[in-house]
Each structure stands twice: as structure tokens, then as C-alpha cells.
Amino acid sequence: MATSVNFQVCSLESAAGAFQTAEACEKLRSELAAKCGFKPSAWNPRCHVVLHASSKSYEATVGAAGRTTLASALVKRAQGGIASRQIDVRSDVDDFLTAALPHELCHVLLADHSPALPLWCDEGMALQFDSLEKQQLHDRDLRRSLSSGRALPLASLLTLRQYPAAEDWPAFYGQSASVVRCLLQLGGPEKLLQFAELQQSRGVDAALRELYGLRNAGHLAEIWHDSLRGSSATPLQLAFSPPVPPADLDPANFLKLAEAR
Numbered sequence: 001m002a003t004s005v006n007f008q009v010c011s012l013e014s015a016a017g018a019f020q021t022a023e024a025c026e027k028l029r030s031e032l033a034a035k036c037g038f039k040p041s042a043w044n045p046r047c048h049v050v051l052h053a054s055s056k057s058y059e060a061t062v063g064a065a066g067r068t069t070l071a072s073a074l075v076k077r078a079q080g081g082i083a084s085r086q087i088d089v090r091s092d093v094d095d096f097l098t099a100a101l102p103h104e105l106c107h108v109l110l111a112d113h114s115p116a117l118p119l120w121c122d123e124g125m126a127l128q129f130d131s132l133e134k135q136q137l138h139d140r141d142l143r144r145s146l147s148s149g150r151a152l153p154l155a156s157l158l159t160l161r162q163y164p165a166a167e168d169w170p171a172f173y174g175q176s177a178s179v180v181r182c183l184l185q186l187g188g189p190e191k192l193l194q195f196a197e198l199q200q201s202r203g204v205d206a207a208l209r210e211l212y213g214l215r216n217a218g219h220l221a222e223i224w225h226d227s228l229r230g231s232s233a234t235p236l237q238l239a240f241s242p243p244v245p246p247a248d249l250d251p252a253n254f255l256k257l258a259e260a261r
Contacts, residue, residue: 037189051091071100124180142174
């Protein structure tokens with residue numbers, strides 16, 4: 001077990017793995033928040049991160065979804081705030097710190113910043129921090145859904161309150177990532193999150209007029225489709241690289257080390 005300012009990490013394999021992941025989480029948290037356009041306050045309670053040494057252990061915790069994922073985030077709310085934050089991740093995958101952790105940590109950050117983001121924004125923003133390979137797969141799924149007619153009308157995507165049927169997940173994730181990328185290009189992350197929040201109280205069209213100067217969702221759809229011509233998926237670049245724990249790291253001093261950084 002390793003405890004830092006905002007995280008408590010449990011490794012089922014080694015203390016070194018717990019220390020390394022706690023430091024990585026602190027660095028990632030700061031960088032992801034900056035990329036999302038806000039500065040988070042200290043987390044209380046800390047985010048509990050469990051490193052699973054096998055797919056069996058991971059699936060036993062997260063359920064059937066664990067068969068197709070490497071990490072999963074869960075935020076529980078209580079009256080007046082957040083009761084718990086947890087990320088379960090498979091540490092038997094060599095690149096889990098860069099392949100899975102940024103996406104799930106982004107979900108936890110967004111849940112802390114905005115209590116009820118629409119699905120397209122929550123998922124679409126987290127997808128920006130996937131690897132280039134994964135983003136290219138989502139881009140492929142998007143283009144297939146557009147050509148086959150399975151893509152949602154943009155106005156429907158922006159007001160979606162529940163995840164679609166499993167057969168429509170490729171279209172949903174591909175569209176969400178692409179629309180978020182388009183809005184980031186139009187106005188940056190702060191305006192994107194303002195729009196996602198404002199649309200829920202004022203409606204999509206009013207929020208688009210106020211923040212982007214666009215007429216309505218149809219006008220945004222035109223701009224979005226134009227952005228797809230000849231473009232390819234490019235992830236937001238993270239400067240983060242996994243830290244290497246010092247050989248003489250004293251667990252008792254780890255919290256002081258994290259606070260100093």
C-alpha cells in the first residue's frame with residue numbers, strides 16, 4: 001500500500017509497484033486537469049487505486065466489462081460531495097500506466113469538476129487521452145457508422161442520457177471522441193466544459209449560440225462534418241512518462257515526497 005496526497009494505491013504484487021503508481025497518478029492528475037482546463041482541489045477522500053495482478057482478479061472486481069477493458073473507474077456520490085473514488089487496473093499489462101490509466105483518471109477528474117456531464121462529453125474527453133492506436137480505431141468505427149447510417153444525429157448524441165445498445169457502442173464512442181475534438185479546436189477545453197454544463201440548463205441550441213456563436217446543433221453538425229474531411233485522429237499529447245521509484249525509497253517518507261512535488 002502506498003499513500004500520496006490524492007491517492008491510495010494497493011498493489012497485489014509489490015510495494016515498489018504501489019509507490020510507482022501513486023507517483024504516476026499524482027503527475028497524471030495534474031497534467032490531465034491542465035489539459036481539461038481546470039485546477040482540481042485536493043481529493044478527500046483519496047482515490048483508491050487497485051492494481052490487479054491478473055485478468056481473473058480484475059474481472060472478479062469489475063464484472064463482465066472486465067473481459068474487454070484494462071481499467072475501470074467508479075465514483076460514488078453522497079449528499080454534498082463525493083463519497084468514494086476508485087480505479088481498478090490490470091497491472092499485468094506492461095503499458096497500463098500509459099494505455100489505460102489516463103482515460104480512467106480523466107473520468108474521475110471530470111466527475112469531481114462537473115457533477116453531471118453529458119455522456120458524449122465525459123466519454124469523448126477521456127478518449128482524447130487514449131493511445132494513438134486506440135483513437136485511430138475509434139476514428140475507423142466513426143467513419144464506418146457514418147457510411148452505414150448507424151451514426152446518431154448530432155442533436156441526439158448531445159442529449160443522450162443513457163448509453164446506447166451494445167451494437168451501437170462503436171458509433172457512440174467514435175462520434176463522442178470526434179465531436180469533442182472538433183469543439184476543442186473551436187474553443188478549447190474550458191469552453192467545451194462550459195458548453196456541456198450549460199446545454200443541460202439552457203438547451204443545446206442556446207448554449208451553442210451563447211458560447212460558440214453558432215445558430216444551432218445543425219450548424220455545429222455542418223462544421224463537424226467539414227472537420228472530418230481528410231482528418232485523422234490525433235490524441236492530446238501527454239508529457240507524462242512513468243516514474244522510476246528510487247531503490248532506497250522509504251515508505252514512511254512517501255507522503256512527504258509526494259507533497260513536495
